[in-house]
Amino acid sequence: MKVKKKTFDENVLHFPIGTKPKKKIFDESDLPVSIDTKTKKFILGKDLKIKNSGKKEIVALENLDDESIGKLVVERIKKAPDLGISILSGETLTKVQSIQEVEAKSPIGEELIEIEKRAIRMTLEYLKKKQ
Numbered sequence: 001m002k003v004k005k006k007t008f009d010e011n012v013l014h015f016p017i018g019t020k021p022k023k024k025i026f027d028e029s030d031l032p033v034s035i036d037t038k039t040k041k042f043i044l045g046k047d048l049k050i051k052n053s054g055k056k057e058i059v060a061l062e063n064l065d066d067e068s069i070g071k072l073v074v075e076r077i078k079k080a081p082d083l084g085i086s087i088l089s090g091e092t093l094t095k096v097q098s099i100q101e102v103e104a105k106s107p108i109g110e111e112l113i114e115i116e117k118r119a120i121r122m123t124l125e126y127l128k129k130k131q
Contacts, residue, residue: 028123031076034059035068042075045123061120073116074099085112 029045036043037059064072077098084092087108093101101109 026081028119029127031079031119031123032072033120033123034061035064035072042072045127048124048127061117069113069117070102070105072120073102073113076116076119077102077112 027046031045032042033045033048034043035041061069077095080095082095084094085098086092093108098112102112103109
């Protein structure tokens with residue numbers, strides 16, 4: 001029987017057993033998922049109302065106008081790690097370029113908005129199941 005040699009995967013965080021990473025691992029719930037109906041401020045996934053816990057009530061994504069969704073997406077891009085976004089042409093967009101595309105309502109910006117809307121829906125589903 002042949003034993004496979006273990007390899008180091010640079011795409012996975014590695015740290016010694018029994019220690020914690022020094023850098024905080026990115027958590028999708030740290031990004032905004034909606035807007036507060038009263039204050040008009042962004043609401044992070046971790047701040048959602050869960051079973052009358054006194055946390056924030058949210059506006060459903062479907063009830064937000066295009067301008068609010070655009071602002072929400074820009075805020076999510078600002079708060080997310082800058083990993084770059086690769087598009088089919090082979091180009092990689094930075095955070096700044098991504099924000100410019102969303103604000104310009106370009107075809108790439110519209111696609112970024114759709115991607116973020118899917119990410120918000122998946123985050124909300126995950127948080128519901130976690131209750």
